[in-house]
Amino acid sequence: MATAKPKVRGKVTFQEDLCKGCGLCVSVCPQKIITLDSNKINAKGYHPATVTDMDKCIACTSCALMCPDVVITVERL
Amino acid sequence: MSVVFQKTRGLTDVPTHYCPGCTHGIVHRLVGEVLEELGVLDNAIGVAPVGCSVLAYKYFNCDMHEAAHGRAPAVATGIKRVHPDNFVFTYQGDGDLASIGTAEIVHAALRGEKISTIFINNAIYGMTGGQMAPTTLVGQKATTAPYGRDPNHAGKPIRMSEMLSTIDGAKFVERVTVTTPAHVRKAKKAIKECFQVQLDGKGFGIVEVLSTCPTNWGYTPEEALRWLEENMIPYYPLGNFKRPEEVE
Incomplete structure (x- = not known):
């Protein structure tokens, strides 16, 4: 913790099979690190949400609070 | 490392049938979390409505009962009176609660039934394909109001919370929304x-x-979400209308 990037770091896990690609998590992420992965199509036929730069996650849980399908788990490192 | 957010035990593992981005899912989660946190999950009986959330009985991890359209408060009344020690709640949409079930909700409140109701107001009939509801805003388009709701023809939208707050038996009435993480926490x-x-x-x-x-x-x-904030909140103001301290 000597070099202070974000003070709190987090890790989010998406249950991609159940994601409906609504993008509400993308719209509320303060770090702008969530995106809908256009290279992937899940079993439901949607582009699932994914994190591009996990090092920037601050474990704020905003994405999880807005996810209508409760596919997100947030851990604080 | 600590887990700061995970799926509540109050919901089952069944994936919901709701459309992408439908806020029903958020409210389901909140209800599940509250049931778990209050320690009533094993003691709770929910009553599901007719409407988009007709399958809610599959999603809540507690005993559930299905009611005829609009009659969830009547069914909940029966359950609560026979099982006064159980926690009983209804989960209803605006087509259910504010239209066909108006009599049931008004009289359940009037009798002061010791039940709790979650009322989802999305200003439209969702399940049947977007017809005008009693809560549809003036000018808002629906399949049965292609030029927008005309107040001269259909009247103005009904404000259920304001109406129910005038009834003595209703002890807690609040209107919230879930358009931002802050609003979700308040809800x-x-x-x-x-x-x-x-x-x-x-x-x-x-x-x-x-x-x-x-x-x-x-x-x-x-x-x-932005449309809701710009159009619905001005007509349906957020806030608490009644809590027990004020009426006693």
Whole structure:
């Protein structure tokens, strides 16, 4: 913790099979690190949400609070 | 490392059938979390409505009962009177509660039934394909109001929370929304307080949640949240209308 990037770091896990690609998590992420992965199509036929730069996650849980399908788990490192 | 957010035990593992971005899912989660946190999950009986949330009985991890359209408060009344020690709640949409079931909700509140109601107001009939509801805003387009709701023809939208707050038996009435993480937190707090009113035996409680219907409104999920904030909140103001301290 000597070099202070974000003070709190987090890790989010998406249950991609159940994601409906609504993008509400993308719209509320303060770090702008969530995106809908256009290279992937899940079993439901949607582009699932994914994190591009996990090092920037601050474990704020905003994405999880807005996810209508409760596919997100947030851990604080 | 610590887990700061994970799926509540209050919901089952069944994936919901709701459209992408539908806020029903958020409210389901909040109800599940509150049931778990209040320790009533094993003691709770929910009553599901007719409407988009007709399958809610599959999603809540507690005993559930299905009611005929609009009759959830009547069914909940029966359950609560036979099982006064159980926690009983109904989960209803605006087509269910504010239209065909208006009599049931008004009289359940009038009798001061010790039940709790979650009322989802998305200003449209979702399940049947976007017809005008009693809560549809003036000028808002629906399949049965292609030029927008005309108040001369259909009247103005009904404000259920304001109406129910005038009834003595209703002890807790609050309107919330879930358009931002901050609003989601407030909504959860309101649901918890509402459920506590029943646990304390004080009477009827209702939380109205302004919700979106991206599919029938014709917006993306994110646009729908902004439309709600710009159009619904001015007509349906957020806030608490009644809590037990004020009426005693």
